Amino acid sequence: MNIDSIKNGIVIDHIKAGQAMKLYSLLELDRLECPVAIIKNAQSKKMGKKDIIKIDTKMEVDLDIIGYVDPDITVNVIEEGKLVEKKHLQLPEILKDVVKCKNPRCITSTENGIPHVFRLCDAEKRLYRCIYCETKAAEEN
Amino acid sequence: MNKLIDILDLSVPEINELIAKASDIMANPENYREKCRYKKMATLFFEPSTRTRLSFEAAMYDLGGKVLGFSDAQSSSVSKGESVSDTVRTASIYSDIIVMRHPKEGAPLVASYKSEAPVINAGDGGHNHPTQTLTDLFTIQKEKGRLGNLTVGFCGDLKFGRTVHSLISALSRYSGVRFVLISPNELKLPSYIKDGVLVKNKLEFTETKDLESVMESLDVLYMTRVQRERFFNEEDYLRLKDSYILTPEKLKTAKSDMIILHPLPRVNEIHVSIDDDPRACYFEQVRNGKYIRMALILKMLGIE
Structure with missing residues (x-):
């Protein structure tokens, strides 16, 4: 299954399979007007199955919320189709x-x-x- | 110091300092009669209380200060639906220090965020009761001469007994304290105290349902009341309320210098015939409570 890659936006990757909707809800992504793709049960060499969320706009996501759900999730910032930043998460205090x-x-x-x-x-x-x-x-x- | 919510807001040296100050006030009350002149204390009691409120008020009067407030939520704007935040904000405009009891856990912490004056937690539901703990520590120090190297039994309602939670947390910081937890299964110590304090700090503790089997090992026996107001279900309360009743027969194997403490009020969990036993210290606790609260008021107001 293919989802178009995004030009400017955020890719939340390595979400444990089944957790994407929880994250979608906690981050209140339903409020966004831009395209948001939720990919469930994608194949992963490291995890077997994983979920991915792609957000097709530049925005600040609450890293504390993502870190609380799972600090092993990766947050990639995409600009002009290129990965410009990989944000590292930790459990928020x-x-x-x-x-x-x-x-x-x-x-x-x-x-x-x-x-x-x-x-x-x-x-x-x-x-x-x-x-x-x-x-x-x-x-x- | 702008708040006392949890006994752990005070360091061990600070507690020792308060105990020393309380002892000095007890020995030389005349030196303290004017210390809080022109100071006002607001007592906001959203839940009934006898000892705690009276001892705070007596403490402030004995320091030369004045007291205002309410002893029943129904006689304040709370009955009109006013929030804790707004009530406290108002009270703090008119007073120098606030003493608050509330049935909801965490209410005094919320109050401390909104108050212009220092806030003392005088009991928040089944959660914390730090000034009772100061009273308990002061009494143990006076009667036993130490706060470490003791075997302390807690008996009765260890689940909702806020005084138990606070005292265990406080004693966990002294070396050589062994804890004996005596309760029915339904009223066992909550995990946030058992795991968060006893297990985490690798402290010695045992759990039992049988008071008599551990009586001879105890230096301090801390009795508690099964509190009707903490139960959502009356049937559970009725089933558990008479789990432990201390009688002279049960005390036969106790050490001659063991002390019996109780935060009071009691219902029937200590038979009245024990009141004359020299080991019964629960009315001494009441007396001590005023002096340790005097020391605390002085500390929180920054008065030497």
């Missing part, structure tokens, strides 16, 4: 308004206008906890 706290006893469940903030507690386990109530960030599937 702080996640702001990326995931919501699910604890009904947490102040975020009733107080309007405050951000949902999670702090990285264990990088090895990729464990984040709410800064208000210390509840673990729940995986959203």
